[in-house]
Amino acid sequence: MRINADFTKRVAVHFDEVDWVASPAAGVERKMLDRIGDEVARATTIVRFAPGSAFAAHTHDGGEEYLVLDGVFQDETGDFPVGSYVRNPPTSSHTPSAADGATILVKLHQFDPQDRTEVRRSINGDGELQLFNDAREDVRIQNWMAGEVVELDAPHGLEVFVVNGGFTENGEEFRTWDWLRLPPGTRSQALAGEAGVRVWTKSGHLGDMI
Structure with a gap:
């Protein structure tokens, strides 16, 4: 499969x-x-x-x-x-x-x-967290404030999962429990929604998949 x-x-x-x-x-x-x-x-x-x-x-x-x-x-x-x-x-x-x-x-x-x-x-609470980090990958909880523009630089790939709230990337809207995967080498931007957004991110781990 x-x-x-x-x-x-x-x-x-x-x-x-x-x-x-x-x-x-x-x-x-x-x-x-x-x-x-x-x-x-x-x-x-x-x-x-x-x-x-x-x-x-x-x-x-x-x-x-x-x-x-x-x-x-x-x-x-x-x-x-x-x-x-x-x-x-x-x-x-x-x-x-x-x-x-x-x-x-x-x-x-x-x-x-x-x-x-x-x-x-x-991950409960309001703060941002680094959940795991090693030479291969970085896993975090991030808070993007309402209307904030966030640079999504993904030299080795990036995943973004919406815990709650919403954002827009590449003209596409993401809401609670939606998932975005950007391939290695991507440079993009996210725009947080009117209520902001809390996301789980994982980066640095996809370079060996291509």
């Missing part, structure tokens, strides 16, 4: 315009943003867990990072409510579930194979 797999192309996915697709686990549905592979895949996905649903225990050979968008996501290490950002490094394993339901943004098989850094933190 290949979805938005050409990393030389700009890609925009609007949450309300993409259908939910059933996963192999009962009660778990997905909106696929990009994907290379079948059930074991390099993937960026919005995943919705119905109350009481779960995935079987599995190992993330290529690592996993996720941001909880709604509800409470759970595994053997604890409960992760809305606003939780988690990195599970390569070779980690767990049994994910959601007793009361949850929706997450998740990225799979995209870590440096030698990365063993675990991250467990909350």
Whole structure:
């Protein structure tokens, strides 16, 4: 399976315009943003867990990072409510579930194979945050003020996911839970909406994909 797999192309996915697709686990549905592979895949996905649903225990050979968008996501290490950002490094394993339901943004098989850094933190609050940084990538929460023009320089690629609020880029409007991927070498601008916007960004990681 290949979805938005050409990393030389700009890609925009609007949450309300993409259908939910059933996963192999009962009660778990997905909106696929990009994907290379079948059930074991390099993937960026919005995943919705119905109350009481779960995935079987599995190992993330290529690592996993996720941001909880709604509800409470759970595994053997604890409960992760809305606003939780988690990195599970390569070779980690767990049994994910959601007793009361949850929706997450998740990225799979995209870590440096030698990365063993675990991250467990909350993005809740008003401040900007650096969630993770190494020689390969930088992950942040940013706040763009109403009407602010933000330079989107992406020498090694950039992803922008709207946590809440909205912005416009290249004449296209992005709202809550929309996703934009800019290829390496892009120089663009974003204009924050009237209420401003809070975004999750990931940069520096796409250069090895082209």
